[in-house]
Amino acid sequence: MPPWVKRTNFLVLTGLLVFHLLLISIQVPLGSEKKLFERGVFFVFSPLQSGVVSAVRGIRSVWTNYFDLRRVRQDNQKLKQELFFLNQEKRFLEDRLLLFRSEAEVRESLAAFRKSLITARVVGADAGSYFRSVILDKGSSDGIKLDMAVCDRFGNLVGRTIAPVSLKETMVQLITDPESSVSVISATDRIVGIVSGRQGAYCVLKYILASVGGGKEEEELITTGFDKIYPAGIRVGQILSIKPTSSVFKDIVVKPYFSFAALEVVAVLPRISGGPD
Amino acid sequence: MRETILKDILRAALATAAAFLFYSLLGGLGPSTLFVLNAFSLIVVTFSVGKEEIFGAILGTVCGLVQDSFSLGVFGIAGLTKTLLGFWTGYVSRRIDVVPFLRNFAFFLVMSSLELILWVLLNALVLGGRVDVRNGLIVFQPLVTAFLGTLILTIVRRIQARRA
Numbered sequence: 001m002p003p004w005v006k007r008t009n010f011l012v013l014t015g016l017l018v019f020h021l022l023l024i025s026i027q028v029p030l031g032s033e034k035k036l037f038e039r040g041v042f043f044v045f046s047p048l049q050s051g052v053v054s055a056v057r058g059i060r061s062v063w064t065n066y067f068d069l070r071r072v073r074q075d076n077q078k079l080k081q082e083l084f085f086l087n088q089e090k091r092f093l094e095d096r097l098l099l100f101r102s103e104a105e106v107r108e109s110l111a112a113f114r115k116s117l118i119t120a121r122v123v124g125a126d127a128g129s130y131f132r133s134v135i136l137d138k139g140s141s142d143g144i145k146l147d148m149a150v151c152d153r154f155g156n157l158v159g160r161t162i163a164p165v166s167l168k169e170t171m172v173q174l175i176t177d178p179e180s181s182v183s184v185i186s187a188t189d190r191i192v193g194i195v196s197g198r199q200g201a202y203c204v205l206k207y208i209l210a211s212v213g214g215g216k217e218e219e220e221l222i223t224t225g226f227d228k229i230y231p232a233g234i235r236v237g238q239i240l241s242i243k244p245t246s247s248v249f250k251d252i253v254v255k256p257y258f259s260f261a262a263l264e265v266v267a268v269l270p271r272i273s274g275g276p277d
Numbered sequence: 278m279r280e281t282i283l284k285d286i287l288r289a290a291l292a293t294a295a296a297f298l299f300y301s302l303l304g305g306l307g308p309s310t311l312f313v314l315n316a317f318s319l320i321v322v323t324f325s326v327g328k329e330e331i332f333g334a335i336l337g338t339v340c341g342l343v344q345d346s347f348s349l350g351v352f353g354i355a356g357l358t359k360t361l362l363g364f365w366t367g368y369v370s371r372r373i374d375v376v377p378f379l380r381n382f383a384f385f386l387v388m389s390s391l392e393l394i395l396w397v398l399l400n401a402l403v404l405g406g407r408v409d410v411r412n413g414l415i416v417f418q419p420l421v422t423a424f425l426g427t428l429i430l431t432i433v434r435r436i437q438a439r440r441a
Binding site: 008009012013016017019020021023024027038039041042045048049052053056057122123124125126127128129130132133135171173177179 | 297298300301302304305306311312315316317329330331334335338341342343344345346347348349350351352353354355356357360361364396399400403
């Protein structure tokens with residue numbers, strides 16, 4: 001190989017590395033909005049992903065429908081779908097009842113709620129940072145907007161929709177993402193705090209003063225609605241451990257109810273008012 | 278020279294499409310599969326063997342940036358590590374014989390392990406030490422990448438040998 005070719009190779013490599021370092025450096029500190037270039041790549045590739053996943057699911061469903069127990073499977077799917085809606089409704093009803101609404105109001109809200117509920121499938125996950133985000137197969141054309149709460153098939157909180165939202169795909173920030181924040185209240189002792197992700201499948205309950213009493217292991221946490229993103233009354237998880245620390249706040253680990261491995265179908269909740277006014 | 282560059286660009290585009298297809302398939306099978314297999318790394322390492330290191334670097338850049346765009350992590354980290362992965366793979370594979378199965382496996386294992394280490398270090402540096410290694414499950418990623426990459430190349434080589 002001539003020496004100039006070798007030099008060109010290293011020059012191109014250096015150029016590429018400098019390009020990446022610049023890309024990384026302009027994003028620090030974190031938490032800024034997604035860059036136009038990043039959005040562009042997402043918008044170009046997201047329809048492809050949707051198509052591939054649909055094709056795979058189509059082939060898989062043809063195979064299973066014809067060679068498996070067809071009727072049993074259909075019944076099972078119908079029941080699962082019914083269960084899915086019932087779970088969502090149950091959570092919603094509990095929430096409304098907590099707010100002491102009249103029966104007529106509850107019925108009216110329930111009808112509106114069921115109509116506006118968007119079901120979506122998880123078609124992709126974050127290949128780099130696990131437990132931070134997933135991709136749904138529904139987008140702005142299906143009525144999905146930014147900051148809509150997302151629940152699993154049992155009505156447990158999964159996360160919220162974030163940018164980018166393309167026509168047919170949406171990114172969801174999971175509650176296990178360290179950058180996420182959910183306002184919660186404990187079911188029995190009524191301690192209010194913020195649930196954020198930490199590395200891995202668990203979350204932490206932040207800003208609970210060490211001097212504050214109450215809060216015990218296995219206590220359930222539900223959303224308060226104070227953050228104006230997540231409607232009140234959605235089940236988030238349960239307290240796994242409470243450890244004393246040298247700081248002013250307690251170290252509380254929370255186990256979210258949703259299972260990352262079992263995330264397949266989710267419900268995107270309409271933006272409704274909730275929480276104690 | 279010009280023809281070679283054009284061919285390389287076309288190859289890189291096809292390989293990126295293959296990586297994305299594979300990533301989508303894995304996502305469709307279940308999010309947990311992504312813990313042990315990074316489709317983009319697999320394609321970069323497999324397609325860069327025996328090619329010009331520049332081809333590997335460009336392929337790594339494109340694949341890495343596509344992975345980054347579907348991630349909430351810092352945009353560019355996977356791009357940087359995969360650029361180096363493609364470059365190293367092309368550079369080394371043209372200087373040593375990596376055709377035998379075991380040697381190929383060991384070579385891929387070393388390359389993908391180096392990429393993973395670099396990715397973890399960069400993430401730790403940028404995110405301030407918060408790197409999710411999935412309770413150690415992530416260490417299987419280079420192993421799976423090396424095994425599948427070697428398997429794909431062995432099959433391709435056998436098909437080519439039969440045709441010849």
